[in-house]
Amino acid sequence: ETGVTQTPRHLVMGMTNKKSLKCEQHLGHNAMYWYKQSAKKPLELMFVYSLEERVENNSVPSRFSPECPNSSHLFLHLHTLQPEDSALYLCASSQDSLAGGNTGELFFGEGSRLTVL
Amino acid sequence: GENVEQHPSTLSVQEGDSAVIKCTYSDSASNYFPWYKQELGKRPQLIIDIRSNVGEKKDQRIAVTLNKTAKHFSLHITETQPEDSAVYFCAAFLSGSARQLTFGSGTQLTVLP
Numbered sequence: 445e446t447g448v449t450q451t452p453r454h455l456v457m458g459m460t461n462k463k464s465l466k467c468e469q470h471l472g473h474n475a476m477y478w479y480k481q482s483a484k485k486p487l488e489l490m491f492v493y494s495l496e497e498r499v500e501n502n503s504v505p506s507r508f509s510p511e512c513p514n515s516s517h518l519f520l521h522l523h524t525l526q527p528e529d530s531a532l533y534l535c536a537s538s539q540d541s542l543a544g545g546n547t548g549e550l551f552f553g554e555g556s557r558l559t560v561l
Numbered sequence: 562g563e564n565v566e567q568h569p570s571t572l573s574v575q576e577g578d579s580a581v582i583k584c585t586y587s588d589s590a591s592n593y594f595p596w597y598k599q600e601l602g603k604r605p606q607l608i609i610d611i612r613s614n615v616g617e618k619k620d621q622r623i624a625v626t627l628n629k630t631a632k633h634f635s636l637h638i639t640e641t642q643p644e645d646s647a648v649y650f651c652a653a654f655l656s657g658s659a660r661q662l663t664f665g666s667g668t669q670l671t672v673l674p
Contacts (some may be wrong), residue, residue: 448604484570487605487650487664502659534604548593548654550662552604 447471450535450553458561465520465556466537474540475499475517478510481532492519493518494540499541527528532557563588563655567665574641575673582668584651585633593654594627594634595662600647608637608649641672 448469463479469476478490492500493512504553507529508519536550564587574580582634586594588659611618611625618625622641627634638645648669652662 484666486666488567489661490660502661547663548595549607550595550597550605552606553639554604 448528448535448553450459450518450556451559452556454557456559456561457522459525462523464522467553469516471551472517473537473539475538478514478518479534479536483532484505488537503555512539527560529559530558563591563611563653564594565651565653565663565665567651569579569668571669572668573671573673576641576643580638580641580670582636582649584665586653588655589632589640590657590673591653595652596625596636597651597652598647605650641670643674646672648671
């Protein structure tokens with residue numbers, strides 16, 4: 445397995461359910477990200493972890509809870525979501541900080557398509 | 562913070578023609594501008610990027626130009642092919658913003674055979 449993998453690829457849940465999205469990167473990168481992709485909207489950054497510490501939170505509702513147990517794994521725990529949270533959730537990783545002349549290329553997973561009923 | 566506007570939202574061109582997508586950004590301190598391509602049902606992938614110390618960069622049929630004074634940058638695709646059909650996202654990185662790229666809203670490019 446190479447690159448960034450996400451599971452599940454599709455998830456349907458009710459508003460009272462608790463579920464988790466999982467992301468794993470096999471690239472030896474130091475930073476991992478969660479993005480939300482809704483139709484005809486910019487990619488919205490939700491969370492950034494660098495060396496397992498959360499760097500950015502971007503005021504995401506508390507019903508989304510990230511977890512980064514190590515530099516290769518990232519989770520997004522979901523609890524009491526709303527229908528407007530239905531979207532494609534993309535995980536990404538990058539080698540290191542975008543500062544310092546690094547290329548800053550983000551490597552994305554294929555996403556988890558979430559539908560909240 | 563940074564704000565990125567992208568136009569047009571949809572673009573159709575005949576195969577072999579050129580396509581141009583434009584983005585503007587708000588913060589003059591932004592210094593890194595990547596472009597990502599997302600084919601239907603696939604993940605976004607970096608296709609080209611440019612830093613603020615360069616005005617133009619080219620890679621085969623794709624090129625990016627940057628006008629720092631006007632705060633806009635553009636993606637140019639020449640000799641378009643059906644496999645160029647995808648959503649293209651521009652982004653801007655603001656130095657000091659803790660690894661955060663601000664993305665444009667995307668352009669759906671359709672290359673008609």
